Amino acid sequence: MATRSWIVPGPARHDVEGVDALRVQLVAGSVSVHGHDSDHVHVEVAEVTGNPLEISVEGTRLSIGYPTLGWDGWARRLGSYSSSDVASLTVHVPHGTTVHVATATADATVSDVAEDLTLMTASAALRVLRCRGAATLRSASGTVEVSDHVGPVRVSTAAARTEVTGELPRTEVTSVAGSISVTTTAHSAMADLATVSGAMRVQLPAGTGLSMTARTVTGQVRVDGVDRRPGGLTPTTVEDRGDGAVCFLTTRSVAGSLDVVRGALGTSA
Structure with a gap:
């Protein structure tokens, strides 16, 4: 050649x-x-x-x-x-x-x-x-920023801050200590997030169904502003699929908190 x-x-x-x-x-x-x-x-x-x-x-x-x-x-x-x-x-x-x-x-x-x-x-x-x-x-x-993306995204970091936005059918983020923020306009989506101590935030379109399993040792788990963690080491599960599209979300952390918000982009519920 x-x-x-x-x-x-x-x-x-x-x-x-x-x-x-x-x-x-x-x-x-x-x-x-x-x-x-x-x-x-x-x-x-x-x-x-x-x-x-x-x-x-x-x-x-x-x-x-x-x-x-x-x-x-x-x-x-x-x-x-x-x-x-x-x-x-x-x-x-x-x-x-x-x-x-x-x-x-x-x-x-x-x-x-x-x-x-x-x-x-x-x-x-x-x-x-x-x-x-x-x-x-x-x-x-180093920080990781993915903006206005269309397609699947996979990120692996140690201590970096990660922000991902766009039409995201599948998102996978693994971090040791960095914060994770995912905002998707896709009503049907899959996301798998894992961190040791970083805070996690997932923002979904209003009306999106949610099928979630969140595992954490000491981190908080909130969905639309409501604390959903059952206490102890029991995983937090949410099955709120409704009649429309669904986001399938899996998270794992030791001390990192999780906030899931369904609403207009840029707002909180």
């Missing part, structure tokens, strides 16, 4: 055609990926400090990163990797491009992409805006 590559030691611009997958690997700095209506990829590198970047094309996949680091196993080394390499870049891709970004401390933003995406970081902020498809995000300590 033919491969094309460019070494980028400083600010530069590149246009690449025939790409339907993007892979970015950074240490420090920032990366923004935006969907656009053109059929080519436009890469704009604003800053490179330390080792130069490499831009390479293999088949229909465009890769941007550091060739000396390698791709295999890079994500597993994010938390322990230390380097002075800094790069800041913006990439415009066709809307139907799959996106995979891995960083150590570089903030990452992806917007207006209509295919599956994966973002991973050790301690940077991750943002996904107005995207469609399956979104997978992993962070140790």
Whole structure:
């Protein structure tokens, strides 16, 4: 398979055609990926400090990163990797491009992409805006924000704050100590949330039925402002399906509280 590559030691611009997958690997700095209506990829590198970047094309996949680091196993080394390499870049891709970004401390933003995406970081902020498809995000300590998303979302964090909004048919969030906030406009949905000590909040459209099992050791469990926890270690179960669509919600925590609100977005019941 033919491969094309460019070494980028400083600010530069590149246009690449025939790409339907993007892979970015950074240490420090920032990366923004935006969907656009053109059929080519436009890469704009604003800053490179330390080792130069490499831009390479293999088949229909465009890769941007550091060739000396390698791709295999890079994500597993994010938390322990230390380097002075800094790069800041913006990439415009066709809307139907799959996106995979891995960083150590570089903030990452992806917007207006209509295919599956994966973002991973050790301690940077991750943002996904107005995207469609399956979104997978992993962070140790950086905040995670998914806004106006259409499609399933999976998030795994250690201490990061997580906020997810949109039309979410399925949401899975696992966190050790970070707070979790999920707001969905989908009347029929499934959500699975787990935390040790972070507070959890789930907001649903008014009139949505609820089938919930919440397990906690010391955390509070409230539904529409009413304390529903039976006491002790007995799981809190709510079966209020009504005649319409239902949200199937499962939560687990040690000390984290849970609030479920059904009502107009931005209000509490």
